[in-house]
Amino acid sequence: MAVIEVERLHKRYGGDVAVHEVSFEVERGEIFGVLGPNGAGKTTTVECLSGLRRRDGGRVSVLGLDPEAQRDALRQVLGVQLQHSALPDRLRVREALELYASFYRQPADVGELLARLGLKEKAGTAYKKLSGGQQQRLAIALAMVGSPRVVVLDELTTGLDPHARRATWEMVEQIRDAGVTVLLVTHFMEEAERLCDRVALIDAGRVVAVDTPAGLAARAGREQRMRFRPSAPLEDAALLALPEVTRVQRHGPQVEVVGTGNLVHAVTALLARRQIIAGDLRVEQTSLDDAFVSLTTHTTSGATS
Amino acid sequence: MTTALPTTASEGPRAALGMTRKGFGKLTATQARLLLREPAALVWLLVPVVLVVVLGSIPGFRTPQASLGGQRVIDVYVPTCAAMVPLFLSLTALPMTLAAYREKDVLRRLSVSPVPAAGVLGALVAVVAAVATAGVALVTAIGALVFDVSAPAHPIAVVAGFVLGGAAVLALGLVVAARARTGAVASGLGVPLMVLNFFASGLYVPVAELPHTLQQICAVIPFGAVTAVWSGQGVLWQHLLVLVGWTVAGSLAAVRWFRWE
Numbered sequence: 001m002a003v004i005e006v007e008r009l010h011k012r013y014g015g016d017v018a019v020h021e022v023s024f025e026v027e028r029g030e031i032f033g034v035l036g037p038n039g040a041g042k043t044t045t046v047e048c049l050s051g052l053r054r055r056d057g058g059r060v061s062v063l064g065l066d067p068e069a070q071r072d073a074l075r076q077v078l079g080v081q082l083q084h085s086a087l088p089d090r091l092r093v094r095e096a097l098e099l100y101a102s103f104y105r106q107p108a109d110v111g112e113l114l115a116r117l118g119l120k121e122k123a124g125t126a127y128k129k130l131s132g133g134q135q136q137r138l139a140i141a142l143a144m145v146g147s148p149r150v151v152v153l154d155e156l157t158t159g160l161d162p163h164a165r166r167a168t169w170e171m172v173e174q175i176r177d178a179g180v181t182v183l184l185v186t187h188f189m190e191e192a193e194r195l196c197d198r199v200a201l202i203d204a205g206r207v208v209a210v211d212t213p214a215g216l217a218a219r220a221g222r223e224q225r226m227r228f229r230p231s232a233p234l235e236d237a238a239l240l241a242l243p244e245v246t247r248v249q250r251h252g253p254q255v256e257v258v259g260t261g262n263l264v265h266a267v268t269a270l271l272a273r274r275q276i277i278a279g280d281l282r283v284e285q286t287s288l289d290d291a292f293v294s295l296t297t298h299t300t301s302g303a304t305s
Numbered sequence: 306m307t308t309a310l311p312t313t314a315s316e317g318p319r320a321a322l323g324m325t326r327k328g329f330g331k332l333t334a335t336q337a338r339l340l341l342r343e344p345a346a347l348v349w350l351l352v353p354v355v356l357v358v359v360l361g362s363i364p365g366f367r368t369p370q371a372s373l374g375g376q377r378v379i380d381v382y383v384p385t386c387a388a389m390v391p392l393f394l395s396l397t398a399l400p401m402t403l404a405a406y407r408e409k410d411v412l413r414r415l416s417v418s419p420v421p422a423a424g425v426l427g428a429l430v431a432v433v434a435a436v437a438t439a440g441v442a443l444v445t446a447i448g449a450l451v452f453d454v455s456a457p458a459h460p461i462a463v464v465a466g467f468v469l470g471g472a473a474v475l476a477l478g479l480v481v482a483a484r485a486r487t488g489a490v491a492s493g494l495g496v497p498l499m500v501l502n503f504f505a506s507g508l509y510v511p512v513a514e515l516p517h518t519l520q521q522i523c524a525v526i527p528f529g530a531v532t533a534v535w536s537g538q539g540v541l542w543q544h545l546l547v548l549v550g551w552t553v554a555g556s557l558a559a560v561r562w563f564r565w566e
């Protein structure tokens with residue numbers, strides 16, 4: 001059953017159309033990604049479904065509630081972490097959580113949230129004195145403090161170092177494991193690939209594709225890439241003679257082979273015949289990154305033509 | 306705390322719609338705590354207190370003046386100094402606090418929680434009203450106990466005037482707070498309103514020494530009306546009506562125009 005339904009959402013700011021026509025459905029218990037380049041209309045879309053902005057057209061339903069008409073009811077069951085938001089400088093971590101907990105009819109346990117998000121030692125620290133990662137964890141905690149059934153997380157890991165980013169991803173998975181539906185807005189492919197069950201790819205205010213991350217990657221590209229250090233000399237021509245290979249590049253002792261189809265099998269078979277060992281072998285499947293570039297540039301050129 | 310001003314009481318039930326009653330109490334307590342952590346915001350409150358002490362210490366100001374209808378200068382200045390407290394808090398401290406919250410996206414964070422706009426405004430109003438009540442009481446007490454300023458002829462009317470006057474300027478402060486995008490805009494709008502009220506309350510020139518037309522204009526400015534009630538000038542119910550009018554119009558405008566970012 002869909003917990004979020006967005007149907008032909010349209011939003012203008014004055015003469016500028018931020019969201020042309022966006023439709024997608026989010027199923028209960030999944031992590032659903034809204035992915036797209038900066039300025040694609042991602043944040044506007046989630047602001048409309050969080051009841052922060054009035055839509056100019058279309059239908060939106062979150063847990064069966066209209067974000068505009070039933071704003072108050074929605075606030076109690078929807079947790080939101082916003083891209084640009086802050087707390088008063090001198091408010092302390094525990095105070096912030098206790099304050100926000102008091103707004104909800106069924107608040108989560110503040111002590112437990114502090115422990116779960118690794119903020120226990122920082123409970124008495126002022127907001128201003130927290131690191132970026134800690135502020136972000138507090139933002140997640142605040143989104144979770146009302147025991148929501150759906151959470152919206154907007155650009156969760158922007159500005160975080162890789163370590164903090166990974167720790168934050170684990171938290172998102174924990175949220176999902178607790179049975180909460182997650183709508184994740186991001187422009188990081190790696191993040192979507194790692195976390196999302198399904199992804200809506202948005203570009204220039206329209207949905208380009210809705211699929212699993214793997215499905216999107218498959219849709220976009222046939223290209224695969226291998227890189228290795230051959231134990232004996234290997235001429236480019238031998239590789240290029242394989243029908244699967246489209247391109248060969250040298251990086252010092254490393255050979256990079258780009259191709260399609262069953263590239264890995266064809267190349268390893270060649271190496272085996274020649275009794276060459278592939279050292280430091282790395283295989284790159286088409287990533288969501290490639291899909292993103294190919295699918296979004298495709299629509300951009302389509303829109304201008 | 307909420308009994309100090311009618312606006313607060315009337316916003317109570319509305320605030321409870323989207324948030325829990327406990328939430329409103331907690332938000333109010335948090336605002337108070339944050340204010341105490343930033344005492345710089347309250348330094349200006351020392352001005353009226355110091356002013357009363359200084360003016361009262363000048364011997365010439367403790368002798369009756371014919372131009373003031375036989376009153377002493379200190380008698381005239383105690384209500385004026387008392388008026389500075391709610392004026393400063395409502396028209397500068399309150400709008401600037403709220404504008405700073407908006408500027409730093411604190412309000413954006415609150416706007417996705419169950420707190421309605423009236424709840425945020427109501428919590429700030431409750432804190433400001435409590436501080437203002439304490440400040441007015443302190444200034445009045447210094448006047449009465451140290452400089453022997455006699456109680457006004459109609460103490461109940463004066464209390465009513467101060468409560469309604471406080472409500473009126475709080476409402477105006479909320480209109481400024483609801484609209485101002487930045488702290489600079491908030492002070493740009495709030496400070497002139499504050500100075501206008503200072504003038505009407507006789508801070509610069511005692512109202513009794515002003516030309517008749519100016520006196521009449523002052524009487525429709527919130528703290529002009531409050532000062533008139535204290536000194537027993539004009540018709541009491543008219544002054545109170547002026548104050549109620551400002552309060553109602555201001556509160557409606559503030560809640561209608563409030564924006565989160």
